[in-house]
Amino acid sequence: MDFGYFHEEESEQFAFYRIPQILFKDEKFAKLSTDAKVLYGLFLNRVSLSKKNHWIDEQGRVYVYYTLENIQEDLHCASQKAMKLLKELESYGLIERVKQGLCKPDRIYVKNYILYQKSPVRSDENHQTGIVKITSQDSWKSPPNNIKNNNTECSNTNPFLSEDGKGTDTRAEYRDYFIRTLNLDILKERNPYDDGQIDEILEILLDAVCSNRKQIRIAGDDKPAQVVKSQLMKLDSSHIEFVLDCMKQNTTQIRNVKQYILAALYNAPLTINNYYQSLVQHDMATGKI
16 A cells, blocks of 8 residues: 655644543553553543533533444454453543443543542542542633734733632642643753743743633633633643744734733644744745755
8 A cells, every 4th residue: 555745734634633642651651551542532532522512411521422332433443342441541540431321321521631640540339530620621622723813912911810729739730741741841951041931931821721710811812711721731842942932033022921922822833833834934045054
């Protein structure tokens, strides 16, 4: 079978399933099988579909329906393998199955991997898992397609507020997550003169993902908080370096630095490729390369 090569931005033509990097990089998930990690990615994909179908319980928690037959079909495996993977995810506290009876399919809750406790705990009959609960499970919802460009003229001096004295453990968990996922120690070694700015960027990220508000202002527009959080959870170290570069290249007066940085972080996954491509084209045109 002979496949073609990718050219320019052709990779954007595909739809992708998202599998969190932490499942591959964190030691506590080292023994979780690759197939189970893939299945967790499929579960995350169904969370956004559940929101559209209004599959939300009385406590505001999103649940999914994913039958054994569906898993077999998606993973091209036998029923025994599908059941083994489900039990594997349960043992790590990444999903929770609730029987409904009357021949109805199980109601499955996909758990937030970010606040996973240090040691995996097996589920008991009451479905107690090794997950620390947080107030929102919206961090993995997909963002809308229409994103506006950065606006440095925003006048709102307080676009978001952190939890006022509440959820300090949650903020600490997110801090550990971003430090690990963004490789901030390595980032500071590569950018020794930007140490303070990197710390400031981290605090802005934490303010946003721990916000109690239903909407967060991005470049002059109030966007649903869950959309902003989802976008920020996609960031990696290259996006942080991109934001640092943007700040160095900017020559206009920034009236609200915090709002500017937040907008740059939010837009980074969408604009980073075009930004660096334009720099290459500029260097080629000027004979630098």
